[in-house]
Amino acid sequence: MDIQVVLTENDPKLGKRGEIIKVSSGYAQNYLFPQHKAQPVTAANVKAFEQEKLKQSKDEAERLARAKARAEKLRATPLEIFVTAGEGDRLFGAVTAQHIADALTERGIPCDRKMVHLEEPIKKIGRYEIEFRLHPEVIAKLQVQTLKKI
Secondary structure, three states, X not given: OEEEEEEOOOEOOOEOOOOEEEEEHHHHHHHHOOOOOEEEOOHHHHHHHHHHHXXXXXXXXXXXXXXXXHHHHHHOOOEEEEEOEOHHHEEEEEEOHHHHHHHHHHOOOOOOHHHEEOOOOEEEOEEXXXXXXXXXXXXXXXXXXXXXXX
């Protein structure tokens, strides 16, 4: 005999949190309910998950709007990083994602190094276009120029 349950967490085999699925009653009683992976379908449980979905979609929309605003701010901010360099404009060391994130934070744009997408560290003086992944749907490009310290 099958029963309907509401998933309380994401499961790759069963579905996403808040989904209503049919499973055998034994599987639900012996595994899903004791592991707190699902709850029985009741009006209260379904209503609670619907309210949670609304709140999550609103929060996601706010995160997306903040990411778009930050992307515009990044595009409008060219970044110059002063470094020590030797012959052939090769840097002593390298400019990494952490250096770029720190430089942006100093300029009033909070940034985490995980947002900065560098294929490899910058090792020469020059101008580079760096990608920032601010949100799964928002990618901004920033012009970064490394300049020789005098």
